[in-house]
Amino acid sequence: MAAWAVALGLLGARAAAEPTDTAAQVDVSGDEAAARAHFDKGVAHFDQQEYREALDEFRKSLGHKKTRNAMGYAASCLKQLGQYDDALEQYEAMRREYPKLPPRTEATVAADMAELAGLVGTLVLAGDTPAGASLFIDDRFRGRLPLDKLLRVSAGSRAIRVEKEGFAPITMIAEVKAGRENVAELVAKSRKGRLRVSERHNWPLAIEIDGKRTSAVTPWEGLLDPGEHTVRLHGYLDAEALLSCEVPGMKPGEKREAARQGAKMDSGVEAVSVRLYDVAEVVLGAEDQDASLRVESAPGGARLWIDGKEAGQTPWEGRLPLGAHTIEVRAEGYIGARQDVKLERRKQREVTVALDRVPREPGFWTAEFWTARTVGATAAYGAGVLGLGVFAVSGSLALNTSADLKEACPGGICPRERAGQKERARALGVTALGGLIVGGAGAIAGTVVLLAVRPEGSEQRVRAAGRAWKVGLGLDGLSVEGSLW
Structure with missing residues (x-):
């Protein structure tokens, strides 16, 4: 402290000893005079070790005019008062303001700052x-x-x-x-946020928070737990309120008529996020809800949307703003339906929506499946399968019998006792050929039935061109040719 006082004293003496320009010898300004007066008082308090009073005077002096002497003394006072962080900041401000201090003053400032740095933490x-x-x-x-x-x-x-x-x-x-x-x-002991709710037209309406009615009316502000909340305004405007306020979408004549009976108002539901120690604000616009709608559906219990927002299940009844609305009804296994409705003042609108089932492909055991086409095709394919089965069995037996005859009849000459076996082989071959013909005919007939016979109401058809079908049976297999329109 003594070194700092000596350094400042030398600065002041040097400044007093320096010659001044005669042309610049003018009366000092009011700020300069006030700054000097407060500085002198501060030095007097500093010498008496009255550092709090001295600091106040040096700050007043700096308020009138910034000087390095006053800044240095202020930093020294802060150090003596134990405000080491403020003293360090004061020295830093002094260096920024006066980057080129005299060597002795710079040494004193540097020593003080080094000492202060060891007395503070971040x-x-x-x-x-x-x-x-x-x-x-x-x-x-x-x-x-x-x-x-x-x-x-x-x-x-x-x-x-x-x-x-x-x-x-x-x-x-x-x-x-x-x-x-x-x-x-x-750690905040009170884990709360604040919500501010108002109505766009300044109507005094009751506030519903998270689906529960409160005793508050708009405008309102209060504490809530942090998180997501829903807010809704509702209430009943009497004649005085209706006549003094502007009701959206209400004509003057309707306004006078409503004023005689009052009007039910509702803002709908709006979500708002409330954060800890923060203020969230929501402004809602209420509308005249003096019209009601009842929606039923067939089947019942269908899901209902009103103006794009899910409203619940049918049957549903509630109040909505006047004017046009779009309702949509959906149910599992049914085709959804949408309908526009228009609500008028003090009138209840009832809407019933009948849903159509989603078309299904008939099952195997249903009457719809077993149509004439299905029965005919099934019978034809069944006959074909039976014929092919006869062909496979008879053909196999015929081949085995022919192989035995070939072995027993070298050169094609068979003993008389083999005559019966030869006739049996010929009969099996004829039977196999017949089975093959029946199997092929059944397959062709089943295909023709499926293509040519259509359910009632269908416009698609099949007809032959020239010869309708050409069937070939040879060593290469079964071939079918035809034309399809």
Whole structure:
């Protein structure tokens, strides 16, 4: 402290000893005079070790005119008061303002800054740090969150307090160690956010939150748990309110008629996200709901959409804004249906929607499946399969018998006792050929029935050109030729 006072004293003496330009010898300005007066008072308090009073005077002096002497004295006062972080920042500001200090002053400043650096640590805030909140450390305001610069704090136990209007303060004691980064984990005891609800036309309507009625009316502001919430406005406007406000979509004559009876208002449901120690705002526009709709469906229990939003299941009844609406009904196994309806004031509209089943392919055991085409094709294919079966069995027996005869009748001459076996082989061959013909005819007939016979109402048909079908049976197999329109 003594070295710093001597350095500043030398600076002041040097400045007083320097010659001045005669042309510049003019009366000092009011700010300069005030700055000098406060500086002298600060020095007097500093000499008496009254550092708090001295700091106030030096700050007042700097408010009138910034000088390096006043900045240096202010930094020294902060150091003596134990505000090491502020003293270090004051020295840094002095160096930025006066980068070329006299050697002796620079040495004193450098020594003080090195000492202060070993008495402070950096503080990082984590956990619940609401944006826009005010940060206080040891009851000194240090800025608003989030901070835009590194926070340096004097070492030791520090009382941290975070305040935001409308919420309970967040407080904690943090132990700050010098020369290192310290993390303070803030935890808010009151886990709340704030919601502000208003109606676009300033109508006083009841507020429903998360499907539950509340005692609040718009405009309203209150605390809620953080998370997703739904808000809805509803209520009944009397004659006075209707006549004094503008009701959307209501003509003057309708307005006067409604004023005699009042009108039911509803805003619909809107989702809003509420965050911890933050204010969420929702502005809803209520509409005249003085019209009702009832929707039924066949079958019942179908899902219902109104104006693109799911409303529940049929039967459904409720109030909607006046005018045109689109309803859509869907049910599993049925074709969905959509219908437009128009609601008029003080009239209930009833709508019944009949749904058609989704067409299905007939099952094997259903009467629809067993049509004339299916029966004919099945019979033809069955006969074909039977014929091919006869062909396979008879042909196999005929081949085996022919092989025996070939072995017993060299040169084609058979003994008389083989005559019966030869006739049997010929009969089996004829039977096999007949089975093959029946099998082929059955396959062709089944195909013709499937292609030519169509269900009632079908416009597709098959006819022959020239010879309708040409069937060939040879060594290469079965061939079918024809033309299809």
